[in-house]
Amino acid sequence: MSEPWVKMVTAQTPTNIAVIKYWGKRDETLILPVNDSISITLDPAHLCTTTTVAVSPSFVQDRMWLNGKEISLSGGRYQNCLREIRARACDIEDKERGIKISKKDWEKLHVHIASYNNFPTAAGLASSAAGFACLVFALAKLMNAKEDNSELSAIARQGSGSACRSLFGGFVKWNMGKVEDGSDSLAIQVVDEKHWHDLVIIIAVVSSREKETSSTTGMHETVETSLLLQHRAKEIVPKRIVQMEMSIKNRDFASFAHLTCADSNQFHAVCLDTCPPIFYMNDTSHRIISCVEKWNRSEGTPQVAYTFDAGPNAVLIAHNRKAAAQLLQKLLFYFPPNSDTQLNSYVLGDKSILKDAG
Ligand code: DP6
Numbered sequence: 001m002s003e004p005w006v007k008m009v010t011a012q013t014p015t016n017i018a019v020i021k022y023w024g025k026r027d028e029t030l031i032l033p034v035n036d037s038i039s040i041t042l043d044p045a046h047l048c049t050t051t052t053v054a055v056s057p058s059f060v061q062d063r064m065w066l067n068g069k070e071i072s073l074s075g076g077r078y079q080n081c082l083r084e085i086r087a088r089a090c091d092i093e094d095k096e097r098g099i100k101i102s103k104k105d106w107e108k109l110h111v112h113i114a115s116y117n118n119f120p121t122a123a124g125l126a127s128s129a130a131g132f133a134c135l136v137f138a139l140a141k142l143m144n145a146k147e148d149n150s151e152l153s154a155i156a157r158q159g160s161g162s163a164c165r166s167l168f169g170g171f172v173k174w175n176m177g178k179v180e181d182g183s184d185s186l187a188i189q190v191v192d193e194k195h196w197h198d199l200v201i202i203i204a205v206v207s208s209r210e211k212e213t214s215s216t217t218g219m220h221e222t223v224e225t226s227l228l229l230q231h232r233a234k235e236i237v238p239k240r241i242v243q244m245e246m247s248i249k250n251r252d253f254a255s256f257a258h259l260t261c262a263d264s265n266q267f268h269a270v271c272l273d274t275c276p277p278i279f280y281m282n283d284t285s286h287r288i289i290s291c292v293e294k295w296n297r298s299e300g301t302p303q304v305a306y307t308f309d310a311g312p313n314a315v316l317i318a319h320n321r322k323a324a325a326q327l328l329q330k331l332l333f334y335f336p337p338n339s340d341t342q343l344n345s346y347v348l349g350d351k352s353i354l355k356d357a358g
Pocket of ligand 1: 018020021022023031128159160161162163215309310
């Protein structure tokens with residue numbers, strides 16, 4: 001243990017976009033939601049976090065760098081993830097390099113963490129989902145924790161709620177859970193990324209400005225003040241989750257698109273029902289909605305679904321490549337390449353992967 005060795009693990013985790021939204025916590029410390037949610041995991045080649053975690057007896061404190069800049073680990077969310085993984089650490093032995101770490105050693109050893117997002121900096125896309133999922137996954141591999149991805153998702157959840165869904169690829173459901181300690185509030189895979197591989201996801205980056213109200217603050221205010229949220233969480237979402245799972249399993253695009261758009265619109269309605277009201281979408285977002293709605297109606301059957309998170313950027317899910325090409329053509333007409341709106345397209349992605357260990 002006195003030799004100045006360094007042991008490292010690198011992992012890569014894609015981001016995810018909810019089609020049935022998580023909005024509102026029943027426990028803010030454990031990050032337990034007021035309803036189930038369902039998301040799609042995006043292609044890690046374009047939108048992912050890569051995190052390297054290292055341990056060495058020469059490290060004197062836990063430290064973290066995000067996109068090359070050191071950040072503080074004192075926040076409760078990082079501490080919760082580190083504590084939970086350390087509690088599950090197991091013995092490791094690397095005979096070749098003469099490294100032996102026992103379960104007890106992990107309590108004294110410090111880690112260094114370096115995390116990078118490969119998202120175009122101007123994308124304005126939430127990075128906390130991929131970031132915390134990747135951190136937890138990489139730490140678990142470094143510390144030889146035996147938990148499976150669902151169990152790890154319950155730890156990533158304590159970093160950022162939406163992060164729990166990034167441990168899996170394809171379509172993922174976050175079960176809100178029932179028990180007080182949050183151990184059953186975890187993610188499971190609905191279907192993998194091959195099940196509905198012809199879907200194409202287009203992200204229209206309307207603004208890369210940082211949002212005025214963070215998701216954490218916004219959902220806190222909604223829980224405090226919105227009566228509509230209570231109706232949504234109790235009456236609407238439970239039924240929608242069942243219908244959404246069915247439409248995904250049956251690859252029923254018409255039903256999938258209807259539910260995705262309706263849920264996005266209700267999420268933004270709930271934001272508007274918050275006191276003071278929260279406006280995440282802007283005029284351009286509204287124009288995109290009108291354009292998609294008009295096109296879907298004119299086709300007789302939906303070709304594209306839209307969903308907006310806590311910001312004005314549109315996530316558009318096209319039925320297939322043909323619909324995606326037509327959609328891009330329409331969007332380029334309204335938002336030519338020199339306009340402020342940037343268009344990027346993605347496919348469904350795979351789960352977190354271990355890239356390297358040494
Ligand atoms: C609108 O997971 O970022 O994207 O749990 O407070 O970190 P915290 O919030 P976060 O909220 C995401 C909200 C959303 C919907 C969703 O991803 O389900």
